[in-house]
Amino acid sequence: MRTHFIAIGGSAMHNLAIALKDKGYHVTGSDDAIFEPSKSRLEKKGILPEELGWFPEKITSDIDAVILGMHAHQDNPELAKAKELGLKIYSYPEFLYEQSKNKTRVVIAGSHGKTTITSMILHVLNFHQKDIDYMVGAQLEGFDCMVKLTEDNDFMVLEGDEYLSSPIDLRSKFLLYQPNIALMSGIAWDHINVFKTFDDYIEQFRRFVASITPGGVLVYNEEDAEVVKVVENAENYFRKIPYKTPEYEISNGKVLLKTEMGDIPLSVFGAHNLLNLEGARHICHTLGIMDEDFYDAIMSFKGASKRLEKVEREDKGILYKDFAHAPSKVKAAVKAFCEQFKNEKKYGFLELHTYSSLNPVFLEQYDHAMDGLEEAIVFYSEDALKIKRMEPISPDLIKEKFKNENLKVFTNAEELHAYWDLLDKTKGVYMMMSSGNFGGLDLTK
Structure with missing residues (x-):
């Protein structure tokens, strides 16, 4: 399959490009600025554009999918050529859905904590050698690429962002994933350049909950009043699993999680991270990870990149x-x-x-x-x-x-x-x- 990325250098876009290259796709791309580490990583895979800029001649009728990044503008010359040829143009999240529509999709959403929760889930699954597809927004220890796509895996874990999908698709990214299993960590007004009022922002989360597949599961933070309101007012059918901050103490500078299995020492700290951990535990449970195995793995989690x-x-x-x-x-x-x-x-x-x-x-x-x-x-x-x-x-x-x-x-x-x-x-x-x-x-x- 031939894919072309318009704005390949973005942190999310270059990871997807690498994942498709690893999957055996033919990958090309363009951008007007590419910085590290994207530049070196694309070069290593042999898919770094030879020169910076936009080149309509790269857009040919044999391309199966054009993937459009947020960095590009609506008047991008390559985008114009793709439209002229009638090629299929995907936003980043739209293409991820196409790659996972026959899998069980687990989507982690919220104004804060979603990267850490997704990272915790991936760390636990990786610790126990459970192979899944995924997309997360931060570099993790033990992972080369932050997107993985396969033909065979049954599950895909996705970090669900409420920001816009592409310059020509103004829906929130997480509205395109249609989760079977979802988590909502919290709601606090953000991206006011797009969502002018708090209610407009909350509306994206109402729509996200409405997009959960019939009979699906929603794990949600019961300590967040806005989250609770959205969940309680939802009209579609899904199973609801609330979570809250677990008991813990700090002893000699070490965080100890209080559990039925005894005190579990952790490498992360902060009440918000303990809350994130509890959400991750519930998601892992839906994926078949028992609590004892979860705690065994989470002790070695040191945090996502740039998160404390x-x-x-x-x-x-x-x-x-x-x-x-x-x-x-x-x-x-x-x-x-x-x-x-x-x-x-x-x-x-x-x-x-x-x-x-x-x-x-x-x-x-x-x-x-x-x-x-x-x-x-x-x-x-x-x-x-x-x-x-x-x-x-x-x-x-x-x-x-x-x-x-x-x-x-x-x-x-x-x-x-x-x-x-x-x-x-x-x-x-x-x-x-x-x-x-x-x-x-x-x-x-």
């Missing part, structure tokens, strides 16, 4: 990085960090650089998000605001919205780096929260 991930520093200082950028994620990460390191001086750095996080109206969602930290630092780039064509934001507004007068606010990367260099990283503990890189800050030095 420990950074090995040259000076042996204690530093964690977290993908947290949305308010609910920041609050959960800060709470976990403060609980885990009660006696140390805690430094928390947050970079605001998404469309939502730089919107003055949305900033109100960050109220008290960094409370509990002895030193709280927020960084955003004034240049990023200009690039996004957004109005300037004052540091005073940030302090006001965060309801934290002691907040340090930096708007210039060089000034942030100078402040960072003055800190003795061997004293205190540090957490860096961003989906960016703090203007190129090296966290290992």
Whole structure:
């Protein structure tokens, strides 16, 4: 089968391209910018485009499927050529559904926690050598590629994202998967550039629940009021399995999960991760993994990439990085960090650089998000605001919205780096929260 990727360099797209190459498909692609690690990984598989840019001549009538990434625009010349030839054009999630429509589909959804829960499930199944297809949004230890597609496997586990499917398909990605088994971890308003009101955002989750196949299963977080409302108001038939934060304690810096089988030591920390773990346990149970086997495997789970991930520093200082950028994620990460390191001086750095996080109206969602930290630092780039064509934001507004007068606010990367260099990283503990890189800050030095 011949497939062509428009915008092959994306983190999700290049993983799918590699998975199809491994499956034996003929894969080509284009992009106007490809960064690491996508570039090296595509090159290793022999499917890195020879030159950057869009080339309509690459689009020929013998292509069976064109897969369109979000990075491309509606006026993309390759997309125009594909339409002209009448080729079948898929969004990323649409193509994944085509690959899994004859399998049992397990979809993990929610505003926060979905990557970690999906990663926990895959870790447990991999530990017990259970072979399944999957798609997850973070790099995992023991996995080469974050998409796997086969002809033979009966199950596919999918991380279900509520963001748009493609430039020409404005449905939320997770609405295309039609899950047999689903999980919903939480609902907290995000992507306000697309979902202008909170109700518009919640509506995507109502539709997601409505898309569960008749007689399917929904595992859901009963501690989230919005999730409970969506589940209780659903009109379709499926089995409901609630979950909540399990009992645990912190002893000598180690998290111990309280179970009927005794205390289970874990490598992850934070109440939100224990909640994620409980959701993963229920999903694994539906896949035939007994609790004893689940706990046996989960002890060695060290976390998904950039989810409270420990950074090995040259000076042996204690530093964690977290993908947290949305308010609910920041609050959960800060709470976990403060609980885990009660006696140390805690430094928390947050970079605001998404469309939502730089919107003055949305900033109100960050109220008290960094409370509990002895030193709280927020960084955003004034240049990023200009690039996004957004109005300037004052540091005073940030302090006001965060309801934290002691907040340090930096708007210039060089000034942030100078402040960072003055800190003795061997004293205190540090957490860096961003989906960016703090203007190129090296966290290992």
